[in-house]
Each structure stands twice: as C-alpha cells, then as structure tokens.
Amino acid sequence: MSDSPNRTPLTDSAEPVLRVRAATLAFGDRELWRNLNLDVRPGEFVAVLGSNGTGKTSLLKAILGQQKLTAGSIDLLGEPVTRGSRQIGYIPQQKMLEQGTPLRARDLVAFGINGHRWGLPVSSRAVRRRVDEVLESVGATAYATVPVATLSGGEQQRIRVGQAIAGSPRLLLCDEPLLSLDLNHQRQVSELIDEQRRATNAAVVFVTHDVNPILGMVDRVLYLAGGRFRIGTPDEVLRSEVLSAMYGTPVEVIRSRGRIIVMGAPEGYGAHDHLEHHVTGAQP
C-alpha cells in the first residue's frame, strides 16, 4: 500500500543524528564489517538486517559506547559516542521481568524520564503527567499501576517502548524488539515506534532479522552478510542479485503480497521454516 520510496522528507541540510565513519570491527582475524559509512538523519528509519554473527548487535553496542571499534568513528549529535546517552531511547529484546519485581508499569516508564537522577523515586507532577501521556500513547493506561512482572510479553514490550520514548530521545535504538512477540503485537509495537519518530522526528536504528513487520516504515536498510554490507532503500538492497553477490551464492528474493522472502541463503546463515513472514536468509 504505502510503497512510495520517499515517505519521510530528508533534507541534506539536516545534521545527522548518527554519523558512522570508516568504521571497522574485527575480533582477531574475523572481520565483521570494514569501512562502514552511515549517516542517520532526524526522522529517518534505518533497519539493520543480517544473520547472527554479522555484527548487528556489535554495531548497537558500538553506538552505545560499549564496544570499541577496530578503526573509524561514531558520532552522536556531532559528538563522539560515550557510554550511553540520555539522547538515546533503547528498546531491548523482549525479556520477561522477574516475578516479584517491586515496580508498577508506570514506574518503569518514569525511569525513562528521570531514572538517572539521584535520590528517592519521588516524581514531580510534571513527570507524572508525562508518564500518563506516554502510557496513553502506547495504549497501556489500563494497566498503568499493575506490577510489571505480571504483564504479558507484549504488554511489557509496550511499556518498554513507552520508557524509551518518554524522555523524547533524538535516537531510538531498537535491538530485536519484536522477537518472541506474536504477529499482532509485532505490528502494534513497530507502529508505536514509527508514530514516535513521526511525532518527534527522532531517528530510528532498528536491528532485526525479519524486515517484514517494519517494511512499510523503513527508509533505508543496512544489510550485513559474510563480512560485507550494503546500504540503500529496501528496493535497492533486498534484490536477488545484490544478496547473491553478498553471500557469494545464488539467493532468491521473492516479493509476495507486500512481504519479502529470501530463499537459498547458505546453510550457515540458517534457513527458517516460517517462510511466510521471515527473511529466511537472515535467520539465526
């Protein structure tokens, strides 16, 4: 339906939120990527695709200042990255919180606003109002005061999106946030992220092995495979000849009813059974 390539107005004059320059990452003699250049502008939605072990998570860690690059640099808002930043909203993989965690859903969201501040967890009226707003925007008002650990995986992930957007960050970093969610929740959570970047012009870097739930939102794709990478619009990158060249073996990309299926990627990159809704070549 919404397949026009220029959904978000990208002006070249806008300073990139994230600037990756000549970045190389190697562990010993295993090189994950070399000479990676990437600018992510405000409001841009970039999907990072690739199978396990291609350095998707390492790239996120490098942006978070937790992984040193072998060469090159990463700047966030014009400054070299530090160990984490309040300008980043981070949405991790869905991971159930421990039963008995003494926090309600709204407390977790409040951490996104003032979790870094010292002192007792007493929130000002302004913070409480913002938390209410965020809970409403992620559709979690009904369970705002419920212990977080009693929520379902999908509900917890909504709260995590709420937490990430509560501080109005300039960059949303998403690390497989749809993993282990059912299709319905996958759609809802990815729509929440998309709404937020439209509302606040935040940049989105979205690591995933399955591009289909976010295909309608993605401006550009960074595809990592076999020590190589390719950057471009989904239409430019997710093509049989491009992926075949990257994997060094014939790979077929099939588009069917707005979905993308990658077939025939080498065994090491893992074929997957759920052909219907996965980029097969990019499965763990």
Added chain:
Amino acid sequence: MILADNQDLWHQIFGFDNYGELLALVKNSIIAGAILGLVGGLIGPFVMTRDLAFAVHGISELSFAGASAALLLGVNVVAGSIAGSLLAALLIGVLGSRARERNSIIAVLMPFGLGLGILFLALYKGRSANKFGLLTGQIVSVDNPQLLLLVVISVAVVIGLFVMWRPLSFASVDEDVARAKGLPVTTISIAFMVLLGLATAVSIQIVGALLVLSLLVTPAAAAMRVTASPLFTPLLSVAFAVTSVVGGILLAIGGGLPISPYVTTISFLIYVVCRVIGAARDRRGNKGRLPAATVKS
C-alpha cells in the same frame, strides 16, 4: 516428672520473671535491633531484585572470619567484622558481574571464610560465649560504644541507599537500558556492594553470621509476596524486619537461649503468612487492572 521437665523447657524458652529489670538491661540491644531492622528492611528488596541472597551469605561468612580474627587479636570486633564484609563484598562486586560467575566466587569464598573463622576461634582463649555469639547472635553484648558504632554505620547505609535509590532501582531491574541511558551501572553496583557489606557486618552483631539472611532477605521476600508497589515494598519489609528483631529480643530475654531462633522464627512465620496471602490473591487474579469497559455479567 515429664510434665515438670516440660515446664522447665518451656521456662527456658519463654521466661518472663523479673521482666522489667531484664528489659532495662537489654535496652541497648532493642535499640540496636530496631535500627538493624530498618537497615535490613530497606536493603532487602534490592538484595532480592539484584539476586544477591547467596552473596549475603557469602559476605557474612567472611565477616565472621574478620570478627573472629579481631576477637583473637583483642581489637574491636565490629571493626573486624566490617573489614571482612567489605573485602568479601568488593571481591564479589568486582569479580562477579554475571550471576553464574558470582555464584561460583561466593561458593569459593564462603567455606574459606568459615574455615578461617573457625581457626581464629580455636586459637582464642577467652570466653566461649563470645565465640558462639558471632555465629548465632547474642543479646546482651551491645555496650554503649558498640551501639554508637552500629548506629553510625547504619545511618551511613540508610543515607547511601536514599541517595542512590532511583538509579539503583533502575539499574537493578533493567541493567541494559540503564546503561544505554548513560547510568554508571558498574559504579552503582560496586557502591551497592559496599553498603551491603556494611549492612551485613552490623546485622551479624545481633543475629550472628549464620542467620543474617533472616534479616536481609526474608522480610523483603515476604513483602514482595504481597505488594509490588515501590513504596509499600520497602515499608512493609522494614516493618517485618523490625518486628522480627525487636520481637525476637523481647521473647529471648526471659530464657537463657540465644536470640537468633526467636528472630528467625518470627521472620519465617511472617514470610509464610505473606505467601499464603499472595497465593490467595494470585488465585483471584486481577492485580489492579482497570476494566477495559464497564463489566457486565
């Protein structure tokens, strides 16, 4: 005959002769107990969310080694206990950032600490009541200078907790996200281990090294069965801990037994009651969810 024996036993466990005079004698212990209850109750929920119950046990064994070394050398026992605790807490904090590593480090440290402690006690020629007290707690041992030291350390721990409460909660529940937000997660974690070491060292003075968990873990575990509110969890946990320690002391002073069985039993009973209440509530479901629409049946 058997009846008389039973009565003796009963009197030994619960004696209330000359209760008023005894009460005056242990006034210091009661004050100390209440303060320890406050410290244990406040730090307990963090011990639970950070999965450090086993670490508390490990710290307390090294604290015991420190205390018995101090006893042997004739220096301040509380100081020795604190030295042992801090050493253990820092080792566990620095080396054991991952749960699995941490558990193996604790399992290695614990018997070593206990063994050292036993060695020092075996070499010690003083009163044997002092020896036993370090392991299982003692009641009349708290004199004024010691009380002052306990109070000062406890106040320091409480202030430390209040200062780092919010970032500590954030980092305890959601370490990755807290790190991404730029919180100094590692520093917070080490600072917490120092507070935990201090709290363990002062708790040992009353309930003994073997039973510290009843003060630092059981009350919080009980509170977390019945509430998930960030306000009521520490409040209830403090109430349970203070009830256990002060109640334990009040029951213990009449008989000639150590204080710890009373403290641990009260603490355990509170936990059982909370579990039952929590289970009943789980069965009823609905933990404060608003109805999606007006419910009509």
